[in-house]
Amino acid sequence: MKLKIDETLKRLLADREIKKIAKACDVSYSTLHSWVIGQTSPSGKQLPALLRIADYFNITLEELLLNEKERGTEVIMSTTFKDGETTYKLIIEKLEK
Secondary structure, eight states, rough: OOHHHHHHHHHHTTTTTTHHHHHTTOOHHHHHHHHHHTOOOOGGGHHHHHHHHHHHHHOOHHHHHHHHHGGGEEEEEEEEEEEETEEEEEEEEEEEO
């Protein structure tokens, strides 16, 4: 399975500044830019950064990495909640059109 993070980021960043998103997600501009243009792909060490980006755009990590929107999934609602010290994220997706 091939990563499609470049396609996802191009879609998400279409009308936004990469520098602002990089700063908000605590990712270096050069790293984010290299992912957008497909020059490099993220490594396992960068999982925390990927999670921050997915949270920023309110999408799943799978959608970020594999461009799931292309296959017809659509996030209807997403919310996070805490139970003590544990945080949960609930995502409701439309799976079929």
